[in-house]
Each structure stands twice: as C-alpha cells, then as structure tokens.
Amino acid sequence: MDARNTTPDGVMLAGHAVQGAIVDLDGTMIDTLGDLHAAMQRTMDVLGLPAVSREQVEHRIGKGSEYLVLQVLRIHLPDEQAQALYARALDTYLQQYAQLNGEFADPFPGVVEGVAALKAAGLRLACATNKPTGLARQLLQIKGLLQYFELVNGGDAFPRKKPDPMPLLETCKQLGLPPALVLMIGDSQNDALAARAAGCPVALVTYGYNHGEPIRTADADAFADRIGDLLPA
Numbered sequence: 001m002d003a004r005n006t007t008p009d010g011v012m013l014a015g016h017a018v019q020g021a022i023v024d025l026d027g028t029m030i031d032t033l034g035d036l037h038a039a040m041q042r043t044m045d046v047l048g049l050p051a052v053s054r055e056q057v058e059h060r061i062g063k064g065s066e067y068l069v070l071q072v073l074r075i076h077l078p079d080e081q082a083q084a085l086y087a088r089a090l091d092t093y094l095q096q097y098a099q100l101n102g103e104f105a106d107p108f109p110g111v112v113e114g115v116a117a118l119k120a121a122g123l124r125l126a127c128a129t130n131k132p133t134g135l136a137r138q139l140l141q142i143k144g145l146l147q148y149f150e151l152v153n154g155g156d157a158f159p160r161k162k163p164d165p166m167p168l169l170e171t172c173k174q175l176g177l178p179p180a181l182v183l184m185i186g187d188s189q190n191d192a193l194a195a196r197a198a199g200c201p202v203a204l205v206t207y208g209y210n211h212g213e214p215i216r217t218a219d220a221d222a223f224a225d226r227i228g229d230l231l232p233a
C-alpha cells in the first residue's frame with residue numbers, strides 16, 4: 001500500500017477509508033452495448049420481430065437480462081403478448097449472447113489500469129453485476145480482468161438483483177468486510193441505490209449507461225471519468 005493514500009482503516013477513496021471495492025461490469029468496466037445489442041437483435045430476428053436500435057437497448061441495460069428482454073418485447077408488443085413470448089425470448093437471448101460474448105465489447109478507457117491500481121493499493125476486489133455469473137466471468141476472463149477479482153457475483157447469484165442491497169450485502173459477507181469499508185463502483189442509479197441501502201460508500205463513473213438519465217442526478221459520494229481517478233494522485 002502507498003502510505004500517502006492509506007489510513008489505519010484503509011485506502012481513501014471517494015472520501016471514505018475502505019478496504020475493498022465491489023465493481024459493476026456493464027457500463028462500468030466493459031462497454032457491452034455492442035454485444036447486448038447484437039444478441040438482442042438476433043433474438044428479434046429468430047422471433048420474427050422488428051429491429052431494435054442501439055439506443056433502445058442502451059436505455060434498458062443494468063437491471064439484468066430478464067428486464068432487458070421483457071422491456072424490448074414491450075416496445076413492439078402489447079403487454080399480454082410480450083409476457084406470452086417472454087420465456088422463449090429470454091432463452092433465445094441467452095443462447096445468442098453466449099455465442100458472441102465479448103465479440104462486440106471492450107473495456108472502457110483506463111479500466112484495466114484502474115482496476116490493477118485498486119488491487120495494487122491493497123484493496124480486496126469483487127465484481128457484482130446483474131449479468132448472469134457465467135457470462136460475466138467469461139467476459140472478464142476474455143478481457144484480461146478476471147485475475148483482479150476474488151469474487152464474481154452475477155444477477156443469478158442471489159434471489160434479488162441490484163438495486164436491492166442483497167447482492168452487495170452478500171458480497172461484503174463473502175469478502176468478510178463490513179459494508180462501510182467497501183466502495184461500490186458503478187455506472188447507474190441502480191448501483192447507487194443498492195449501495196446506499198447496503199451502507200456501502202459509492203462512486204459512479206460518468207461514461208456508462210444510466211437508463212438514459214444524466215448520471216450526476218444519482219446520489220453518490222464521488223463521480224469519476226476514469227476508475228483510476230478515484231485513487232489519490
């Protein structure tokens with residue numbers, strides 16, 4: 001640990017002395033819009049439904065695959081028909097996604113260096129995403145990020161997803177750290193709400209997907225243009 005940036009309680013990040021960080025995946029570490037759009041478009045093709053735009057997908061990222069698929073169906077279909085098609089659409093989407101995972105996705109600028117710097121500063125790192133765990137682990141591995149994380153918990157890891165605090169509380173338990181000592185780093189108000197409810201400090205990156213809303217409207221302890229900016233210079 002760099003002595004300038006540390007206190008007896010941990011590393012100073014976003015105004016809090018912390019010993020660990022939980023990092024979100026989509027929109028925070030990796031720009032997955034290309035993957036999610038391609039998987040969703042292929043799903044629409046299989047189902048014989050009209051095209052879906054990148055923006056329509058972008059505004060529905062962050063609450064898990066189930067939410068994305070149902071909300072995209074609802075763009076074109078009345079609710080009853082969307083519900084009736086949902087199980088088949090989700091199944092198709094997950095199959096299509098598994099076939100292209102990582103092909104149209106890349107880490108955002110500064111992410112690999114930033115995550116490495118958090119680790120080098122002595123922080124315990126976990127990833128908590130609403131994406132299914134298997135796809136998340138595979139994507140982090142492909143992009144050279146898996147090695148930095150002790151734990152990866154996806155949207156299927158617990159009964160409830162972010163913005164519920166459960167994934168963060170359970171991840172803190174697995175790390176063996178109290179939530180107040182674990183910084184949540186995310187890109188959406190989902191992450192901020194989950195963190196506040198769990199009692200974790202929270203920092204938000206400014207470049208991700210926030211359901212089409214300006215990110216600075218979310219309640220956070222810090223905002224960062226790059227993950228590495230969270231660490232004192």
Ligand SMILES: O=C(O)COP(=O)(O)O
Pocket residue numbers: 024025026027060061062063064065128129130131132162
């Ligand atoms: O909506 C998803 O599938 C993933 O979103 P997250 O990685 O930002 O939690």
Ligand SMILES: [Mg+2]
Pocket residue numbers: 024025026027028062186187188208
């Ligand atoms: Mg996200």
